[in-house]
Amino acid sequence: MSAAPRFLTLADVAEVLNTSLAQVTALVHRQELKALKLGGRGQWRVEASELEDFIARMYEQTDRHLAQQRTASALESTEKLEI
Numbered sequence: 001m002s003a004a005p006r007f008l009t010l011a012d013v014a015e016v017l018n019t020s021l022a023q024v025t026a027l028v029h030r031q032e033l034k035a036l037k038l039g040g041r042g043q044w045r046v047e048a049s050e051l052e053d054f055i056a057r058m059y060e061q062t063d064r065h066l067a068q069q070r071t072a073s074a075l076e077s078t079e080k081l082e083i
Contacts, residue, residue, distance in 0.1 A: 007045040010035070016051065027054075
């Protein structure tokens with residue numbers, strides 16, 4: 001058995017995230033997903049640990065978003081009751 005690779009191609013990242021190569025490329029260009037560019041031909045690589053960090057940040061961001069939605073929904077319900 002071989003160890004998991006340290007670096008992934010953008011296509012590998014897209015497969016892991018079950019999304020398109022274009023979406024992963026956009027994440028890299030917006031600097032939401034840290035990557036490095038190798039050589040003059042522009043071969044991008046993402047370190048496996050950076051991908052895991054990105055996934056963890058997305059879970060945290062989603063949790064905050066859902067909490068905000070719950071708060072807004074609760075406020076709307078309270079306002080309707082007051083009417």
